[in-house]
Amino acid sequence: MKRIAVATVILTSIFTSCVSPKIYKDLEARHNDLKELNKSLSAENETLLADNNQLKTDLEKLQEQYNKAVQERDELQNTYNALKANHDALKESYNALEKNSSEAIAKNVQQNRELLAQLEAKEQALAAESSRLEQLKNELESRSQRVAELERVIAQKDAAMHALKNAISNALTDFEGKGLTVEERNGKVYISMENKLLFSSGSWSVGVDGRRAVERLGNVLADNPEIAVLIEGHTDDVPYKGSGQLSGNWDLSTKRATAIVSILRENANIHPENLTAAGRGEFAPIASNETPEGRAKNRRIEVILTPKLDEITKLLNEM
Missing domain, CATH: 3.30.1330.60 (OmpA-like domain)
Structure with a gap:
């Protein structure tokens, strides 16, 4: 040209x-x-x-998504912990009732099965959310590195x-x-x-x-x-x-x-x-x-x- x-x-x-x-x-x-x-x-x-300005805006939105995913993961973790505590309590009850009543044992077994199924479902959801969170984290880090490199190059040009x-x-x-x-x-x-x-x-x-x-x-x-x-x-x-x-x-x-x-x-x-x-x-x-x-x-x-x-x-x- x-x-x-x-x-x-x-x-x-x-x-x-x-x-x-x-x-x-x-x-x-x-x-x-x-x-x-x-x-x-x-x-x-x-x-x-x-x-460049649009990329910075996208980066901020990605950071918000990341923070929201962290909050959802923590909520799932809390639910999981509560269910696990309930499971442990039922298990102790089961051990106590086992000595006295076969009918109570059968009922307790059914409750345990239902609770274990719930725990398994929560564990799967937690694993999926953790995977999505890790993906978001990696994408955020990659974008951050590229934006930082772009800002470094622009700063060098200005200097x-x-x-x-x-x-x-x-x-x-x-x-x-x-x-x-x-x-x-x-x-x-x-x-x-x-x-x-x-x-x-x-x-x-x-x-x-x-x-x-x-x-x-x-x-x-x-x-x-x-x-x-x-x-x-x-x-x-x-x-x-x-x-x-x-x-x-x-x-x-x-x-x-x-x-x-x-x-x-x-x-x-x-x-x-x-x-x-x-x-x-x-x-x-x-x-x-x-x-x-x-x-x-x-x-x-x-x-x-x-x-x-x-x-x-x-x-x-x-x-």
């Missing part, structure tokens, strides 16, 4: 100015399809989190992303106050760089300070090969008025995202398959475009770092 997205961006950038309108529209439609796929993957991540956020903040500390922010939200790390740090107006050529910031970011990413990296280009809503090389803000934002990817790829320790470039144009603003300050905030590059969820998905499928 990521390779398709990158290929789409590159083809869009190369052929925008030289292909027919029909081909360009086809490429643009394909680009929109890839955007929808990206949204679908985000929804899938939210579904995985919802599944790793927190450590990654701190490492990036430390690496980019020289650029504080220059339009660069680093945040951790929803298990992801977001690095936002305003265009004043990276590009001149209407350009997609990265300046000296911007290149230095991206290279430092790349050094941290090289030490974290299990992180997916999405680079998004954003513009304000002022129409692009540059050369004929680009058709508008969307093309410009794509070019800028691809320029960041090109710098990151200069680091041989970053896996290319982890990188995705996307142009968002003016359609994902974070501030009002009614003021110069707001437009400046909207002209930015966002780098979104996401942990790979293969291990979590596997655990969910096993539940």
